[in-house]
Structures are given as structure tokens and as C-alpha cells.
Amino acid sequence: MSIDVKTAARVAHLARIQVDAQDLPELAGQLSAILGFMEQLNEVDVDGVEPMTSVTPMAAPLRADEITDGGIQERVLANAPDAREGFFSVPKVVE
Amino acid sequence: MGDLNKLTIEAARDGLRAKDFTARELTQSCVDAAESSKPLNAYSVVTADQALTMADAADARLTQGDAPSMCGIPLGIKDLFCTEGVASQAASNILKGFLPQYESTVTTKLWNEGAVMVGKLNMDEFAMGSSNETSCYGPAVSPWRKSGDDAALTPGGSSGGSASAVSADLCLAATGTDTGGSIRQPAAFTGIVGVKPTYGRVSRWGVVAFASSLDQAGPMAKSVKDAAIMLEAICGHDPKDSTSANMDVPDFEAALTGDIRGKKIGIPKEYRLDGMSAEIEALWTEGADKLKAAGAELVDVSLPHTKYALPAYYVIAPAEASSNLARYDGVKYGHRAELTAGDDIDDMYSKTRAEGFGDEVQRRVMIGTYVLSAGFYDAYYVRAQKVRTLIKRDFEQVFEDGVDMILTPSTPSASFGIGAMAQADPIEMYLNDVFTVTVNLAGLPGVSVPAGLDSNGLPLGLQLIGKPWGEAEMLNAAYALEAASGFVAKPEKWW
Numbered sequence: 001m002s003i004d005v006k007t008a009a010r011v012a013h014l015a016r017i018q019v020d021a022q023d024l025p026e027l028a029g030q031l032s033a034i035l036g037f038m039e040q041l042n043e044v045d046v047d048g049v050e051p052m053t054s055v056t057p058m059a060a061p062l063r064a065d066e067i068t069d070g071g072i073q074e075r076v077l078a079n080a081p082d083a084r085e086g087f088f089s090v091p092k093v094v095e
Numbered sequence: 096m097g098d099l100n101k102l103t104i105e106a107a108r109d110g111l112r113a114k115d116f117t118a119r120e121l122t123q124s125c126v127d128a129a130e131s132s133k134p135l136n137a138y139s140v141v142t143a144d145q146a147l148t149m150a151d152a153a154d155a156r157l158t159q160g161d162a163p164s165m166c167g168i169p170l171g172i173k174d175l176f177c178t179e180g181v182a183s184q185a186a187s188n189i190l191k192g193f194l195p196q197y198e199s200t201v202t203t204k205l206w207n208e209g210a211v212m213v214g215k216l217n218m219d220e221f222a223m224g225s226s227n228e229t230s231c232y233g234p235a236v237s238p239w240r241k242s243g244d245d246a247a248l249t250p251g252g253s254s255g256g257s258a259s260a261v262s263a264d265l266c267l268a269a270t271g272t273d274t275g276g277s278i279r280q281p282a283a284f285t286g287i288v289g290v291k292p293t294y295g296r297v298s299r300w301g302v303v304a305f306a307s308s309l310d311q312a313g314p315m316a317k318s319v320k321d322a323a324i325m326l327e328a329i330c331g332h333d334p335k336d337s338t339s340a341n342m343d344v345p346d347f348e349a350a351l352t353g354d355i356r357g358k359k360i361g362i363p364k365e366y367r368l369d370g371m372s373a374e375i376e377a378l379w380t381e382g383a384d385k386l387k388a389a390g391a392e393l394v395d396v397s398l399p400h401t402k403y404a405l406p407a408y409y410v411i412a413p414a415e416a417s418s419n420l421a422r423y424d425g426v427k428y429g430h431r432a433e434l435t436a437g438d439d440i441d442d443m444y445s446k447t448r449a450e451g452f453g454d455e456v457q458r459r460v461m462i463g464t465y466v467l468s469a470g471f472y473d474a475y476y477v478r479a480q481k482v483r484t485l486i487k488r489d490f491e492q493v494f495e496d497g498v499d500m501i502l503t504p505s506t507p508s509a510s511f512g513i514g515a516m517a518q519a520d521p522i523e524m525y526l527n528d529v530f531t532v533t534v535n536l537a538g539l540p541g542v543s544v545p546a547g548l549d550s551n552g553l554p555l556g557l558q559l560i561g562k563p564w565g566e567a568e569m570l571n572a573a574y575a576l577e578a579a580s581g582f583v584a585k586p587e588k589w590w
Contacts, residue, residue: 003465015417015464016424016441017457018449027461030521034462037522038406038475044482051480054338055308055487055538056295056563061337075196079428088426091440 003031099124101264104168104321111157111167118157118167118211121267122150125169125213129265134590135236137250137259139174140182141214149211156209164348165328166209171216171260171269176202176312177301178212185303186230187220189451190429199301200336201270201312201329208328213266217256220453221420222277222305225527226516227255229455234513237285238263238586242552245589248510251281251527257315258285262586268316268325272302274309275408276506276531279543282315283505283556286545286584288322288573289315291531293563294538295340298333306415307338309408309535319544319574323347326566342564350567351574356390358572361498365401366530368507374549375504382546382557383502385579386572394498398489403482404533405525410466410479411536416456417463423451458521487537494562500569503530505543505556530558540566542573545582554584 003011008028012019019027077083082090099121102110110116126143146169153167177183177195184190198206206212217235219227226249227235237250237259250259254271258281261269271278273291282289290313297312304310314325327347333339362383367376387393425431425447432446452460466475493501507529516524534541540563543556557576561569 007465008461011461011465011468013445014468015457015461016444016448017452017460018442018445019457027458030458031462031465033520033522034409034458035465037525038410038466038479040406041403041410041475041478041482044400044403044478044485046478046481046485049481049484051477052483052487053480055483055536056293056338056340058295058338058340061334061341063334072196078196079193081425081429081431090426091434091438091443093440 003028003035100128102267103317104164104267104324105318107168107267108164112162118150118153119147121167122146122169122211122213125266129213129260132263132265132590135238135259135263136233137217137235137256137263137265138171138214139186139217139232139256142181142212145181146211146213149206153209153211163208163328164324165205167211168268169211169213169266170205171213171257171266172202173254173257173270173272174215174218175222175272175303176270177303178202178215181215183215185221186218186232187451187453187456188231188430189423189448193428197301200298200333201302204329204331210328216260216269219253219255220456221303221416222253222272222274223416223455223459224252225276225280225524226513227252228513229453231453235259236513237510238590239285239510239553240586240589247513249284249513251284251510253277254281254315258282258287261285261287261315261317263590268314268321270312271315272310272312273535274305274412275535276528278313278315279531279541279556279558280506280527282543284510284554286554286582287315287317288319288545289313289543290322290326290566290570291534291541292326292330292566293540295338296330296540296564296566298336298339300333300335304419306412307419308415309412319570319577320348320351322542323351323570345567347567347570350571352571353575353578355386355572355575358391358499359394359497360386360391360572361394361396361493361501363396363398363401363501363503365398366503368529372508375507375555378547378555378557379502379504382576382580386502386576389575389579391572396493396498396501398493398533400482400485400489401533404486404536405529407479407482407486408528408532408536409525410475411483413459413463414467414476415463417460417467420456420460423448455521483536486533490537490539500562500565500572501560503558503560505530505558509549509551509553509555534560539563540569542569544573544576544580546576546580547582548584
């Protein structure tokens with residue numbers, strides 16, 4: 001699978017990473033090379049093989065549905081680039 | 096009291112208990128070594144004041160008697176671990192200024208035992224790299240050099256700062272993390288011991304996530320015994336990590352008897368790569384012969400899906416990274432791009448991530464995004480997870496056939512020059528992980544042991560791969576290999 005400039009732009013958008021138009025051809029080339037490397041996986045017969053979901057056989061642990069944490073608003077916001085009045089602040093989302 | 100920083104954990108523990116020196120003296124020695132090691136760029140932060148305060152607390156505890164093994168031992172901590180109130184940015188500009196409000200489980204366990212933090216250690220950005228060159232702090236440098244050549248070499252990656260610091264005696268041991276080889280490859284490059292535990296043995300809580308189904312933290316140390324002592328301190332069940340195993344922690348140090356008589360050591364034919372260097376080949380054969388001389392039985396084994404491990408890894412790890420790294424959006428912590436009038440929230444995300452992530456991280460996030468995107472998920476991601484099942488099955492078959500552990504080289508080469516791979520295809524760098532990545536995909540424990548020097552005077556390592564939860568047995572064989580190899584070389588100080 002070769003990635004063209006248009007696909008590279010779409011992937012960059014999906015990943016929410018701004019890429020300048022002039023850098024897209026190089027990016028497309030690099031992504032194509034990596035995907036080309038992955039093509040080897042098509043040689044493997046995977047008929048009837050279950051995809052791995054957990055590398056160690058263990059059931060997801062359950063705990064009682066109780067409040068075990070909270071009341072730490074200041075600590076939650078301590079590293080925010082922009083926190084106001086107890087909230088994270090971002091550019092306007094809804095017009 | 097010169098050169099206390101050159102001690103092993105074992106020797107320092109005994110010296111502290113015998114009152115030959117204090118934890119403060121030991122710590123000061125490491126802090127001095129760390130502060131005068133700028134050319135190595137191993138530390139991103141040296142926490143000198145905090146270290147001495149912790150050392151004093153350790154001394155008080157040692158005076159009372161009955162202090163744990165790690166009490167008073169100065170350690171370096173990889174920048175991937177969250178340490179409360181101390182900069183922890185995974186060597187990424189996107190976490191610039193981030194001061195964790197909590198402490199990782201691994202470091203909490205170490206501090207509860209009385210260990211001392213000398214500082215935070217350099218690494219590849221978000222642990223993505225094999226040479227420490229993707230770090231926002233610039234590359235860590237190996238204390239090793241080729242004989243008669245002063246060109247800067249890589250300590251490997253991603254735990255390159257940890258490897259450089261331990262090898263150069265800037266701490267007694269360090270934490271590392273290993274997603275595809277990031278403890279074992281740098282350990283091999285710098286002549287130290289590095290252990291990647293069984294998946295689930297060590298809590299991932301508070302460790303910045305790269306690929307959650309592969310990540311494990313582990314010790315990087317000057318000897319197998321030191322690695323065993325430190326591993327025991329960081330293991331154990333943690334309800335805060337749902338993949339943490341609820342199992343008893345063995346006494347790893349007590350398991351080091353050096354008696355490996357009758358143990359079956361598998362030699363996998365698929366690890367004998369085309370074009371593998373004669374030196375690596377010879378090292379491997381000699382290592383096997385040494386284990387045989389110690390009473391082990393060598394068995395030829397086959398792990399037929401080995402060649403598909405790297406391509407499977409480079410689907411699965413970026414896929415997991417792309418979702419793990421979605422949290423770096425300029426809202427909750429770290430860097431946010433300067434916005435211009437009219438920028439909306441999507442512009443904020445994409446500008447922030449373009450500025451904050453380095454090239455390799457951007458590449459992997461985008462590859463992960465692609466393989467998870469509609470229409471490609473089955474072809475890439477699901478197929479890779481099926482291949483992963485087969486890779487794990489290969490190992491299960493070998494262990495079912497009575498093999499106790501597997502011996503391989505740790506890396507396909509010795510350390511290389513910083514910048515040497517600058518023009519290379521990203522895949523060439525990925526090949527560094529060819530012998531280590533299978534272990535992560537199968538969730539197994541692995542250890543790299545220094546086994547010799549190449550013709551340029553650079554360290555080479557051998558890897559032992561254990562059964563799931565078989566760290567004690569694996570470390571005992573590593574202990575026997577270490578004794579038989581008699582590796583004592585140290586880098587000559589130039590920094």
C-alpha cells in the first residue's frame with residue numbers, strides 16, 4: 001500500500017497534527033516505506049487464529065462501585081495551560 | 096570516602112549496614128558524579144537537595160536497624176516515570192513544565208524502601224527510539240568509546256540516559272522501561288544488566304504510556320544480583336493497574352545460586368540472521384558453551400514466526416501510541432500552541448501537537464492512526480494481533496517441550512555513532528529491536544547480560560528469555576552466565 005500526498009494529509013488531520021503542505025511528500029514517502037515493511041504480515045497464514053486481546057490470561061478485575069477519590073480540583077487543574085474559575089479553558093467550541 | 100558512586104547495590108547495602116559510610120556520603124558521591132557529567136547528557140534534572148533529604152531519612156532508618164535492601168541506595172529515574180513535584184516530561188516538548196501531582200507506583204515502592212532519587216534520566220521522546228536521539232533534551236551519550244576514537248556513541252534507547260548513568264557510575268542503578276527492547280538494548284550497548292519483567296509483574300501506574308499492552312518497567316544495574324534486588328523492590332500487585340498480576344513476589348536474590356545443572360537452554364535457529372556479524376555469532380556460541388560448561392543442556396529450538404515480530408510490533412505499538420498520545424491536546428497539561436484570531440479548537444489541537452511532538456513521535460502517531468482507520472483496521476491491526484498470537488504460541492510450544500529458557504544475542508550490533516543513522520530509513524533504526532521485540536509481544540521476561548567486548552572495545556550483550564513469571568530461574572541463569580563471562584570492563588573516564 002502506497003500512501004499518496006492526499007492520504008498523508010488525511011492521516012495528519014485525523015491525528016490532529018498540523019503538517020505544512022511542503023512537508024507532505026516526504027511524510028507520504030516515509031509512511032509508505034513503513035507500511036511496505038508491514039506488508040510482510042500478509043505472508044502469514046492466520047486462518048482460524050484468534051487476534052490477541054491479552055498477553056497474559058487474566059480476567060479484568062472488578063471492584064466495588066464506590067467513590068474512592070475526588071475533591072482535588074486544584075491538583076487536577078495545576079498543570080493546565082489555561083484554567084479559569086475551576087475549569088479547563090479552551091477556544092470556543094460551539095458557534 | 097572516594098568513589099562510593101562506583102559501588103554495586105549489594106556492596107553499598109552491606110557497607111551502609113556495617114556503618115562503613117552513610118547514605119548521605121554515598122548520595123553526595125552520586126550527586127557530584129551526576130553534576131560533573133554534562134557531556135554525557137544522561138540526566139535531565141539532578142535533584143540534589145531532595146536526594147540529600149532522602150539520604151538523611153535513610154540514614155535515620157539504617158541507624159534504627161532492619162532497613163530494607165534498597166534503603167539509602169541512590170537511583171536515577173527515567174523521565175517516563177511521574178515523580179511528584181519533579182519535572183517529568185517523557186523527553187517531549189509537549190510535556191514541558193509538567194509537574195506531576197502524584198508519584199508512580201514503581202517510584203513509590205522504591206522510596207518506601209528508603210531508596211534515594213538522584214534525578215531524572217534522559218530517554219527517547221515517549222520511549223520511541225533506539226538511540227536516545229529523539230529526546231527533546233538532545234541525545235544522551237555513551238561513556239564508552241571505540242578504542243583510539245573519540246567520536247560520541249549512542250548508549251542506545253529508549254532508556255539511554257539510564258544506561259549511560261549506570262555505566263558511568265552516576266547512580267548505583269536506574270529504572271528503565273521496555274516496550275520493544277528499550278531496557279535490554281541500551282543495557283547491552285553499555286555493558287550493564289537490564290531486566291524486562293513478565294508483562295503484569297510491575298505496575299504501569301504513573302508511567303507515561305507508550306504501548307500499554309507491551310510496556311513494562313524494570314531495573315538497569317551493574318550486576319545481575321543488583322538487578323534482582325531492585326526488581327524485587329518494584330514488583331507486586333497494584334490495584335491501580337488493571338493488568339498488574341495478583342501474584343506473590345519471589346525472593347529473586349535468594350534464587351541466585353548459580354546452579355543451572357540440568358536446565359535446558361534453547362538456541363533458536365531463527366535468530367541466526369543472514370549477514371549477522373561474526374563477532375555476535377561467536378559471542379552467542381561462547382555464551383552457550385559457558386552455560387553448557389556450567390551444567391546446562393543446550394537444545395536447538397525453532398520459533399518460526401520470529402521474522403514477523405518487527406512488522407507486527409510496528410503495527411501494534413504505533414496503534415496503541417496513537418490512542419495513548421491523544422491525551423496531549425493542549426488542554427489538561429503541558430504545552431499549548433499560541434493561537435491566532437479565528438483559530439478554533441481543532442486548530443489548537445493540531446498546532447499544539449505539531450509543535451510539541453518530535454518527528455519520530457509524529458510519524459508513529461500517524462502510522463497508528465492509519466492502521467486503526469476505517470477500512471484498514473482488519474488488514475493491519477487485527478492481522479498483526481493474529482500474528483502476535485502465533486509469536487506467543489511459538490514460545491509456548493518451546494516451553495511445553497521442556498525448554499527452561501532461551502539464549503539469544505541482545506542486539507544485532509554494538510553501539511553506533513550519534514548521528515550515524517540520521518540519513519537512514521526509519522526501518523533501519525527499528526532493526527535494533529530484532530532480538531528483543533518478540534519478548535514484549537509474547538509478554539515474557541528477558542534479561543540482557545554483558546558478555547564481552549567487540550574488536551573496537553565496545554560491550555556486547557546476550558539475552559536470556561524466561562517462561563512467564565520465570566524471572567527467578569531466568570536471573571539465576573543470567574547469574575551463572577555473568578560469572579562465566581567474567582565481564583569487568585568499564586569505560587575510561589573522559590567526561
